[in-house]
Amino acid sequence: MRMIHGVSLLLSAAATKAIYMGLKELKSFRSPAEKSPRTRMADDSWRVPTPVQELAAAVEEPPSRYVPREQDRPSSILVAADMPEPIPVIDFGRLLDDAAEADKLYAALQSWGLVLVTNHGIEASLMDNVMKASREFFRQPLEAKQKYSNLIDGKHFQVEGYGNDRVLTQDQILDWCDRLHLRVEPEDERNLAFWPKHPESFRDVLHEYTSKTKKIRNDIFQAMARILGLEDDYFINQIGDKAHAFARFNYYPPCPRPDLVNGVRPHSDGAVLTILLVDKEVGGLQVQRDGMWYNVPSRPNTLLVNLGDSMEIMNNGIFKSPVHRVVTNAEKERISLAVFYGVDGDKMLEPAAGLLDENRPAGYRAIAIKDFVAGLHEHFSRGKRFIESLKI
Secondary structure (H helix, E strand, O other): OOOOOOOOOOOOOOOOOOOOOOHHHHHOOOOHHHOOHHHHHHOOHHHOOOOHHHHHOOOOOOOHHHOOOHHHOHHHOOEOOOOOOOOOEEEHHHOOOOHHHHHHHHHHHHHOOEEEEEOOOOOHHHHHHHHHHHHHHHOOOHHHHHHHEOEEOOOEEOOOEEEOOOOOOOOOOOOOOEEEEEEEEOHHHOOHHHOOOOOOOHHHHHHHHHHHHHHHHHHHHHHHHHHOOOOOOHHHHHHOOOOOEEEEEEEEOOOOOOOOOEEEEEEOOOOOEEEEEOOOOOOOEEEEEOOEEEEOOOOOOOEEEEEOHHHHHHOOOOOOOOOEEEEOOOOOOEEEEEEEEOOOOOOEEOOOHHHOEOOEOOOEOOEEHHHHHHHHHHHHHOOOOHHHHHEO
């Protein structure tokens, strides 16, 4: 079974300009990239796909550029009815003081690469307000959202802003998702021109929310260092004082054919750590284990924390970065917020020396973060996981 892998952090994408197809073209499911070879060579409009939210309102079938090969479609891959064992839930407030909670974290990361977190210090009202602000942003007219477009001059892609994922080739399969991608760390590098002014609460609630997820990051790093036998501050020191973090708001419109398209294709995150706030009412996140897909449960006021490829390298593969995907829903929209925590761009990424010995050599080659990011982009465009090329 061939899987397609990408990376959710550091990769963001080519986005929107005014809808490049007329309603007639939308209903016939043909983009300019799907026209004659002469048009394909002369016209770069394939790099700017229609916002999925607009597309979903106009079509009865997904356009072909959203439909992967038959063997890679959601309906063609086995999804288990039950998990072999539940994803552990940890009481975050007791994590650094209770050996039992640390043991649950170890078990979760070793078996799943992710963990559910309760008692994390973020009020339920703040979590609700973040999701409410997200919905209000995406429910604005297209023109209002395009003020924050991730395209410069309508065609040159940049990481931050509103739009779709980067499109590098005409035959690239697209995901059924729009997003708003914002740098939140370091704070002095935030580009507030991309932070929506509507709703009025957006900037304040995002700032408050990410201030609290940063503490969760730090405590998870400390707990992981302890259970691996490293100094408490090892991972904090390794990512550096200028470690970047991005907030990605994901909007998945209802899809007429959930069996054909992916909300987000199978991938692993490139980050060190991802903290995910999911829709309380609509599921869709699935994680892969031993060739099977499992639905990740959604619990009220609970966060999902998963490891990324950077952390897999740093802990020398003791804990793996999980491959996951999002499936779509025929009737309901779905929203999520992922905060991706990365590494200072001037750092090297390599296995921790304290985890290596003659019986356990390095499993990954060292690489500069800037080269790692470039590799993520290049491999994602080809549907591959860059981390595979770094294994020794």
